Amino acid sequence: DVKVTQSSRYLVKRTGEKVFLECVQDMDHENMFWYRQDPGLGLRLIYFSYDVKMKEKGDIPEGYSVSREKKERFSLILESASTNQTSMYLCASKQDLVYGYTFGSGTRLTVV
Amino acid sequence: QKEVEQNSGPLSVPEGAIASLNCTYSDRVSQSFFWYRQYSGKSPELIMSIYSNGDKEDGRFTAQLNKASQYVSLLIRDSQPSDSATYLCAVNNNNDMRFGAGTRLTVKP
Numbered sequence: 772d773v774k775v776t777q778s779s780r781y782l783v784k785r786t787g788e789k790v791f792l793e794c795v796q797d798m799d800h801e802n803m804f805w806y807r808q809d810p811g812l813g814l815r816l817i818y819f820s821y822d823v824k825m826k827e828k829g830d831i832p833e834g835y836s837v838s839r840e841k842k843e844r845f846s847l848i849l850e851s852a853s854t855n856q857t858s859m860y861l862c863a864s865k866q867d868l869v870y871g872y873t874f875g876s877g878t879r880l881t882v883v
Numbered sequence: 884q885k886e887v888e889q890n891s892g893p894l895s896v897p898e899g900a901i902a903s904l905n906c907t908y909s910d911r912v913s914q915s916f917f918w919y920r921q922y923s924g925k926s927p928e929l930i931m932s933i934y935s936n937g938d939k940e941d942g943r944f945t946a947q948l949n950k951a952s953q954y955v956s957l958l959i960r961d962s963q964p965s966d967s968a969t970y971l972c973a974v975n976n977n978n979d980m981r982f983g984a985g986t987r988l989t990v991k992p
Binding site: 802804811812813814816819821861869870871872873874875876877 | 914915917927928934971975
């Protein structure tokens with residue numbers, strides 16, 4: 772069964788901390804994505820990557836960065852966590868331009 | 884104007900009825916269309932994809948696409964309480980996937 776694995780289901784971090792969210796897929800997919808999901812705002816794209824060491828900004832990249840050193844791993848970094856970054860973070864991958872996503876199970880991050 | 888619009892609901896149907904979920908999109912050159920189901924506290928799960936005009940059936944689910952009207956829908960026949968979830972419509976153009984805000988469906992026993 773194909774999988775996208777997010778390292779943490781729940782995280783609580785303090786304001787100002789540097790936070791790493793990890794995502795690993797075992798499907799050899801080229802394309803990987805990071806979204807956040809908030810009530811009333813839906814899914815919003817933070818960053819995505821077409822290939823190793825490639826990254827593109829999504830709709831809300833401010834306060835975030837990403838790293839893709841290996842094809843299977845796409846990391847989201849909160850440089851200095853703030854309370855407005857409290858959210859559900861979802862990683863997704865897909866093989867081709869026209870196919871749908873496979874989502875990870877999500878990380879619910881709370882910044883206090 | 885929102886790129887992908889869905890009625891937020893909640894939509895409530897009795898068990899065994901047909902649930903009809905609708906979605907409109909603004910980008911005329913969109914190529915592929917998806918429906919995701921999301922249970923409360925869980926991540927979205929892909930349940931249907933459709934690429935050409937017409938109907939596509941998979942078990943109790945039927946996706947319908949009308950590119951001229953920029954409209955895509957999902958029908959759930961013989962609705963079950965386990966179908967109670969939020970359904971997200973997604974529209975893809977190349978590598979740009981846009982999601983609707985979702986319709987919350989409740990199936991009452």
